[in-house]
Structures are given as C-alpha cells and as structure tokens.
Amino acid sequence: MTQLFEPVGCKVDLQTGAMSDATGDYQKRFRDLEGLYADADAFSAMQAEWNDTVVYEVSEFRPNERSGDLIFGVTRMLPGKVGTEYFVTRGHIHRQADRPEIYYGQKGRGLMLMESPEGEIRVVEIDAQTVCYVPPYWIHRSVNVGDEELVMLFCYPADSGQDYDCIAKAGGMRARIVDDGKGGWKQVDNAGWRMRDAATIAALYGHQQKEETA
Amino acid sequence: MTQLFEPVGCKVDLQTGAMSDATGDYQKRFRDLEGLYADADAFSAMQAEWNDTVVYEVSEFRPNERSGDLIFGVTRMLPGKVGTEYFVTRGHIHRQADRPEIYYGQKGRGLMLMESPEGEIRVVEIDAQTVCYVPPYWIHRSVNVGDEELVMLFCYPADSGQDYDCIAKAGGMRARIVDDGKGGWKQVDNAGWRMRDAATIAALYGHQQKEETA
Numbered sequence: 001m002t003q004l005f006e007p008v009g010c011k012v013d014l015q016t017g018a019m020s021d022a023t024g025d026y027q028k029r030f031r032d033l034e035g036l037y038a039d040a041d042a043f044s045a046m047q048a049e050w051n052d053t054v055v056y057e058v059s060e061f062r063p064n065e066r067s068g069d070l071i072f073g074v075t076r077m078l079p080g081k082v083g084t085e086y087f088v089t090r091g092h093i094h095r096q097a098d099r100p101e102i103y104y105g106q107k108g109r110g111l112m113l114m115e116s117p118e119g120e121i122r123v124v125e126i127d128a129q130t131v132c133y134v135p136p137y138w139i140h141r142s143v144n145v146g147d148e149e150l151v152m153l154f155c156y157p158a159d160s161g162q163d164y165d166c167i168a169k170a171g172g173m174r175a176r177i178v179d180d181g182k183g184g185w186k187q188v189d190n191a192g193w194r195m196r197d198a199a200t201i202a203a204l205y206g207h208q209q210k211e212e213t214a
Numbered sequence: 215m216t217q218l219f220e221p222v223g224c225k226v227d228l229q230t231g232a233m234s235d236a237t238g239d240y241q242k243r244f245r246d247l248e249g250l251y252a253d254a255d256a257f258s259a260m261q262a263e264w265n266d267t268v269v270y271e272v273s274e275f276r277p278n279e280r281s282g283d284l285i286f287g288v289t290r291m292l293p294g295k296v297g298t299e300y301f302v303t304r305g306h307i308h309r310q311a312d313r314p315e316i317y318y319g320q321k322g323r324g325l326m327l328m329e330s331p332e333g334e335i336r337v338v339e340i341d342a343q344t345v346c347y348v349p350p351y352w353i354h355r356s357v358n359v360g361d362e363e364l365v366m367l368f369c370y371p372a373d374s375g376q377d378y379d380c381i382a383k384a385g386g387m388r389a390r391i392v393d394d395g396k397g398g399w400k401q402v403d404n405a406g407w408r409m410r411d412a413a414t415i416a417a418l419y420g421h422q423q424k425e426e427t428a
Contacts, residue, residue, distance in 0.1 A: 005349035007328050009338040012345060019345070061347060063314070067282070068371055070314050072345060100277070100284050102369060104318070106343075114221050124223040129320075131226060131233070131286060131367070133275060135219035153345070155316060155369045157282055 017076025039083030069158035091141025095161025109146030231290025233273040253297030283372035305355025309375025323360030
C-alpha cells in the first residue's frame with residue numbers, strides 16, 4: 001500500500017497559544033526586535049525589564065514544504081507599546097512572493113499591516129472570528145493594538161518560504177501603527193522608509209514573470 | 215503600478231455560519247443526500263418533514279483557482295440522524311488528489327471521516343479549537359455527531375478541485391458513523407462498500423506519478 005501521510009487533529013489552546021501535535025515552534029524576545037520601532041530611546045529604556053521577555057511565539061504544523069501542501073499554526077503576541085508604537089512582528093513577504101496567507105483572529109484585537117512592493121499600504125483589523133486574506137505579493141506584519149494577547153491561526157502554502165530582509169532593506173514598512181490617544185490606533189508615516197528601486201520591485205514579482213513566460 | 219488583489223477581512227458569524235465578503239456559497243438540502251445513508255426506509259420516512267431543509271451550507275472566499283493560491287470558508291451542518299447514522303456531508307477527494315485541506319472546529323461536535331484510495335479508514339474528532347489536517351490523497355467527509363450545529367472553517371489550495379464521484383462509485387465510504395447508544399458515536403462497516411480496482415487507485419495517485427516522472 002502507498003505510504004500516506006497520517007491525518008492529525010491539533011488542539012489549539014487559546015489561553016497559551018499552544019497547539020498540540022505541532023512539528024515546531026519558535027519564540028521572539030523583545031531584544032530580537034531592536035531597530036524595528038521609531039523610538040529607539042523608548043526601546044532602550046524598556047530593555048532592562050523586557051529584554052528576555054518572549055513577545056511573540058509561533059507553534060506550527062509543517063507536514064513538508066512540497067508545492068501544493070499547506071503549513072498552519074498559531075501565533076500569540078503580547079500587548080504593549082514602544083513609545084506610542086504598538087508591538088509588531090518582524091513581518092515578511094513570501095520567498096515565493098506570489099503565495100498568499102490567511103490569518104484567523106481568535107483572541108484579542110489586532111491588525112494586519114500590509115505593503116505592496118511599490119509601497120501601497122493596506123490595513124485589515126483582526127478581532128476574534130475575522131479571517132484576513134493576505135493576497136500574493138503583499139508584505140505583511142501583525143500588530144497587537146489591544147490590551148490583551150493577540151492569538152491568531154495562520155495557514156499558507158507549504159512552498160511559500162519567508163523573506164524577512166525585504167522590510168529591513170526598505171528602512172521598515174512605510175506606515176507605523178501608533179496609539180491615537182483615544183484608546184485606538186492610527187497609521188503614521190515611517191520617516192525612515194525608502195521606496196524600492198525598479199529592479200528590486202521587478203525581482204519581487206519575478207516568480208510570476210517566470211511562470212508567465214514559461 | 216502592478217494591479218494586486220486587494221486584502222480582505224471576512225467576519226465569521228458562529229451562530230449562522232455566515233461569512234462576510236464571501237465570493238460564493240451553496241446549500242445542500244436533505245433531498246440532495248438520498249442514497250448516502252444505510253437506512254433507506256428511515257430516509258424516506260424523514261422526507262415529508264425534512265426534504266427542503268438545508269442540512270449543510272458553505273460560504274467561501276475564492277480569490278481565483280490559480281496554483282499556489284488559497285480558498286477558504288465556513289461550513290455549517292445541522293445535527294441529526296438517519297436511523298442511527300449521523301448526518302454527513304457528501305464528501306470528496308480533491309481532483310488534484312495530492313492537495314490537502316485543513317478544517318478548524320468552531321462550534322459543535324463533529325469528526326472528519328477519511329478513507330485512503332486503498333480503503334484505509336481514519337477518524338479525527340473535531341471540537342471547537344481543533345485543527346484537522348487532511349493530508350494529500352485522503353477522501354474526506356464531515357460528520358456531525360453532536361446535538362447542535364457543527365461549524366468549521368476550512369482552507370485548501372486554490373487548484374485542488376473536488377471529485378465527488380469517487381465515493382459514489384465505491385458504494386459509499388468504507389465506514390459509517392452511527393449512534394453508539396451511549397451519547398457517543400461508533401464506526402461500523404458499510405456493507406455496500408466495494409474495494410477500488412488497481413487502475414482506479416493508480417488514477418487517484420496519477421497526479422503524483424506524473425509529477426515524479428516529469
């Protein structure tokens with residue numbers, strides 16, 4: 001008989017963000033996010049207390065990385081701000097940039113901050129029971145704009161891969177999400193952002209171009 | 215600027231099983247499921263009351279059917295039994311049989327009944343916050359074994375397609391899920407099931423074989 005991959009049922013714990021039968025997990029600590037926030041002084045001031053704190057973590061189920069398969073998991077983010085700026089994940093575009101991702105809010109109040117290769121910004125608010133579809137080619141980063149943990153499920157094509165440098169090379173994402181002083185959030189410009197040049201943009205769309213001319 | 219697909223946030227209503235911003239939906243009524251259950255007399259006896267009742271429905275978001283993209287949505291199933299057999303969906307294998315699917319339980323008590331092309335059976339129980347991974351090549355059907363509606367999210371590769379005949383041609387799935395008389399469920403043999411012949415099995419694995427020799 002053909003050897004098939006065995007079905008599995010993974011139980012998600014909304015309190016801890018853990019998932020049973022995960023094949024892997026990783027944690028990001030406060031210190032890993034140095035350079036991401038506008039207010040470097042505020043970041044430094046927080047380091048004594050926060051440096052080793054796990055600010056977000058991911059449990060994932062990754063059957064393989066074969067084209068046509070799926071990877072899924074759970075992400076849990078602490079609430080907090082660096083200065084007025086809400087806690088963010090590092091963010092990424094898919095290495096195969098034409099791969100999408102879906103997120104499903106389960107607890108807390110967050111948003112997905114997205115940027116096209118050309119620098120268009122989109123924001124989708126994610127509360128419990130909101131599915132956010134991040135279409136192909138959108139750089140994306142999660143932001144916790146609430147005062148409790150943000151827990152979301154995610155699912156993406158197994159051959160997507162992640163490119164984290166894409167954001168750093170542009171000086172961050174074009175928009176930052178900050179406290180609006182009224183219990184909510186607002187989007188402000190990131191003064192350090194640099195538009196990608198034409199070659200970089202073409203490279204991000206490269207996978208599609210290759211496919212289309214194949 | 216390159217025309218990108220716009221991000222979207224779809225709100226899931228756990229009470230109605232509806233999803234905002236869906237691109238499509240479909241309903242199955244009791245009468246559409248004739249022939250699926252072991253007890254044809256019990257099915258007939260229920261028709262006067264149940265025939266036009268929507269026993270399950272699906273709201274989906276389908277950006278396109280391009281390889282590498284994703285389709286997701288929500289399914290809502292009524293509770294009930296035909297004789298002792300719990301309500302089921304029609305079930306399918308993916309037309310590209312090497313495509314997986316994930317389900318995420320949100321409300322109610324259900325299970326995923328799975329069958330390999332060779333006739334191996336697997337069952338994964340799905341309660342709220344259980345993610346079920348249906349790996350490539352598994353025929354799958356949802357069963358509501360609870361006494362309230364079963365609501366699940368699903369996500370699968372956009373180029374998967376569905377083959378519904380695969381089950382009918384074999385006389386159903388090899389196992390049926392029936393009331394165990396103690397408030398739970400048990401798996402029993404389907405007397406009408408016929409093993410697939412070697413050519414049919416090879417055809418179900420055909421996509422993989424083609425890929426491997428390409």
